[in-house]
Amino acid sequence: MRIVSRVGTIIGLLVLIVGIGVLGYGTFQIWQQYLAISADRSKEFVNPLPTSLLGTLVIAVGAFLFGLSLHRGVPKPDVKKPDGTTIIR
Numbered sequence: 001m002r003i004v005s006r007v008g009t010i011i012g013l014l015v016l017i018v019g020i021g022v023l024g025y026g027t028f029q030i031w032q033q034y035l036a037i038s039a040d041r042s043k044e045f046v047n048p049l050p051t052s053l054l055g056t057l058v059i060a061v062g063a064f065l066f067g068l069s070l071h072r073g074v075p076k077p078d079v080k081k082p083d084g085t086t087i088i089r
Contacts, residue, residue, distance in 0.1 A: 008069030015062030023055035 029048045079087040 005069045008065055012062050012064075012066030012069055015058060015065060017062075019055050019058030019060075019062050021055075022051060022058055026051035026055055 026048045029051065033048070081087070
């Protein structure tokens with residue numbers, strides 16, 4: 001399970017980074033439109049809401065995966081058989 005946990009952590013971190021990038025791109029679009037409006041210029045309007053919502057969703061999924069993979073669960077004790085062998089869990 002440690003391998004699955006580590007893979008989940010890596011995937012969660014990558015998804016978080018992608019989500020931050022998507023939100024950064026949406027913020028850049030909003031900033032461009034604000035500059036165009038404040039300078040009384042016309043610029044093609046691109047609705048930044050879908051990009052912002054997508055970035056938020058991606059960050060939420062990444063945070064969920066990252067948090068889920070950090071929880072290692074309850075440690076289980078090793079099992080000793082009557083013949084003296086030990087099963088490591």
